[in-house]
Amino acid sequence: MAHIVGAGDTGFGRHEGRTTIDLMTQAATAALADAGLRRGDIDGLICGYSTTHPHLMLATVFAEHFGLDPVYAHAMQAGGATGCAMTMLAARLADAGQCRRILVIGAENRATGQSRDSSIQTLAQVGHPDFEVPYGATIPAYYALLASRYMHVHGVTEADLAEFAVLMRGHAANCPGAHQAAPITVADVLASKPIAAPLKLLDCCPISDGGVALVVAAEAAGGGAHIAGMGQAHRHQHITHAADLTQTGAALAAERALEEAWAGLDDIDYLAVYDSFTITLTMLLEEIGFAPRGGAAAMARAGAFGPAGSLPLNTHGGLLAFGHCGVGGGMAHIAEAYRQLAGKAGARQVPDRRTAFVHGDGGVMSSHVSLVLRAE
Amino acid sequence: MEPLARHFWDGCAAGELRLRRCTSCDTWQTFPREFCTACGSTSLQWRRAAGTGTVHAATLVTRAPSDAFRPLVPYAILLVDLDEGVRMMAHGMPGLAIGQRVAVTFLAHEGRHLPRFVAL
Numbered sequence: 001m002a003h004i005v006g007a008g009d010t011g012f013g014r015h016e017g018r019t020t021i022d023l024m025t026q027a028a029t030a031a032l033a034d035a036g037l038r039r040g041d042i043d044g045l046i047c048g049y050s051t052t053h054p055h056l057m058l059a060t061v062f063a064e065h066f067g068l069d070p071v072y073a074h075a076m077q078a079g080g081a082t083g084c085a086m087t088m089l090a091a092r093l094a095d096a097g098q099c100r101r102i103l104v105i106g107a108e109n110r111a112t113g114q115s116r117d118s119s120i121q122t123l124a125q126v127g128h129p130d131f132e133v134p135y136g137a138t139i140p141a142y143y144a145l146l147a148s149r150y151m152h153v154h155g156v157t158e159a160d161l162a163e164f165a166v167l168m169r170g171h172a173a174n175c176p177g178a179h180q181a182a183p184i185t186v187a188d189v190l191a192s193k194p195i196a197a198p199l200k201l202l203d204c205c206p207i208s209d210g211g212v213a214l215v216v217a218a219e220a221a222g223g224g225a226h227i228a229g230m231g232q233a234h235r236h237q238h239i240t241h242a243a244d245l246t247q248t249g250a251a252l253a254a255e256r257a258l259e260e261a262w263a264g265l266d267d268i269d270y271l272a273v274y275d276s277f278t279i280t281l282t283m284l285l286e287e288i289g290f291a292p293r294g295g296a297a298a299m300a301r302a303g304a305f306g307p308a309g310s311l312p313l314n315t316h317g318g319l320l321a322f323g324h325c326g327v328g329g330g331m332a333h334i335a336e337a338y339r340q341l342a343g344k345a346g347a348r349q350v351p352d353r354r355t356a357f358v359h360g361d362g363g364v365m366s367s368h369v370s371l372v373l374r375a376e
Numbered sequence: 377m378e379p380l381a382r383h384f385w386d387g388c389a390a391g392e393l394r395l396r397r398c399t400s401c402d403t404w405q406t407f408p409r410e411f412c413t414a415c416g417s418t419s420l421q422w423r424r425a426a427g428t429g430t431v432h433a434a435t436l437v438t439r440a441p442s443d444a445f446r447p448l449v450p451y452a453i454l455l456v457d458l459d460e461g462v463r464m465m466a467h468g469m470p471g472l473a474i475g476q477r478v479a480v481t482f483l484a485h486e487g488r489h490l491p492r493f494v495a496l
């Protein structure tokens with residue numbers, strides 16, 4: 001059984017003059033220090049893609065740069081699900097005996113390394129080049145289409161969605177390195193600049209620089225978290241071809257991970273769920289079953305997802321507040337779940353937690369990867 | 377642009393919404409391919425769609441991705457369930473609501489004619 005034995009991050013925000021490779025280096029150095037390992041202890045390397053450093057062989061480039069000599073290395077691409085997918089692959093490599101200690105990294109200077117227009121246009125390319133992108137569709141527009149339908153079917157309101165932006169800012173206030181930690185209210189979210197109705201600026205995650213690295217190992221190091229279950233689902237790439245916007249594949253991925261972990265939803269006591277937009281988080285919580293359909297916001301208002309609640313959620317602030325630097329954004333959820341289970345979350349440590357559920361979504365609810373982590 | 381996509385956009389320029397239909401199993405497709413995704417048949421024909429449908433999802437974009445789209449802001453992007461039984465993305469007149477019946481028109485923009493649905 002594979003284990004997470006270390007995590008490190010750069011903090012998210014603006015890191016002027018720092019390249020993808022610089023941020024990968026910083027995150028990897030921090031993860032090795034947390035794990036108490038040296039470069040020579042690492043025999044596997046998996047890294048995410050970088051839109052600001054789109055190299056064909058990013059993992060090999062980084063191995064050379066950082067001074068690694070892995071027996072297995074490559075970069076992966078599954079959009080926002082990449083962090084969870086890389087961690088899953090690392091765990092399988094460890095389980096298979098291919099590697100003993102795998103460094104998993106996602107980092108990018110997405111905020112300072114390109115213009116905002118360039119970033120928005122690059123990301124919109126997850127849409128279809130001939131039948132979606134030509135309409136001037138953007139990632140917020142794709143998610144706004146989902147939101148309009150989901151709100152229509154399940155009676156979710158804009159104020160419901162806003163609840164999650166407020167919650168994530170509240171969490172980020174206790175997390176060093178968060179990109180946006182200033183408190184906001186539901187009224188602030190509703191009054192923020194429209195982006196793609198019904199989504200407004202504060203329903204959207206910021207574009208950040210940053211990076212996160214994990215060390216996945218075949219053997220426990222004491223006090224870490226073991227990766228007890230993993231599952232994926234991929235039912236569409238393009239939103240036009242999502243057959244049912246209430247069954248995007250998230251629940252299937254979760255079921256597969258829970259089954260491998262011999263766990264049920266009731267066993268989960270910590271949540272780390274992808275939150276590129278407020279609607280993303282709402283849909284994922286409800287489709288997977290942590291909240292009834294249309295009921296996630298009511299649970300948030302009741303405090304269920306707070307540090308003292310039954311299901312603390314994204315206690316670092318998630319993509320919505322800790323920030324989104326691409327692959328590293330999704331990895332920050334995993335790092336935080338590991339830290340909470342390992343008792344390494346510092347001032348934001350929640351009371352004893354045994355079993356965390358982590359979910360990453362890539363594209364437009366296109367790729368889903370779930371992980372179940374257990375405290376050692 | 378792939379030849380099949382070109383055929384779709386040429387149709388838009390001619391004021392026609394063109395879809396592919398499988399001659400073996402009658403399934404229509406919106407992202408045209410050389411084969412039918414339902415049955416695998418490679419026997420498909422282009423047909424002129426009725427151009428009518430129902431709004432499935434709608435957004436109003438105010439943050440355009442590029443200079444090319446800024447003059448159109450705010451513009452509505454829809455998912456429309458066409459009467460042929462397939463879904464497509466398109467522009468729409470602002471204010472269209474989910475469930476509303478719509479018909480296609482075309483908007484010339486940057487060398488393309490974008491399908492833009494209006495209330496029926």
Ligand SMILES: [Zn+2]
Binds near residue numbers: 400401403414416
């Ligand atoms: Zn067919």
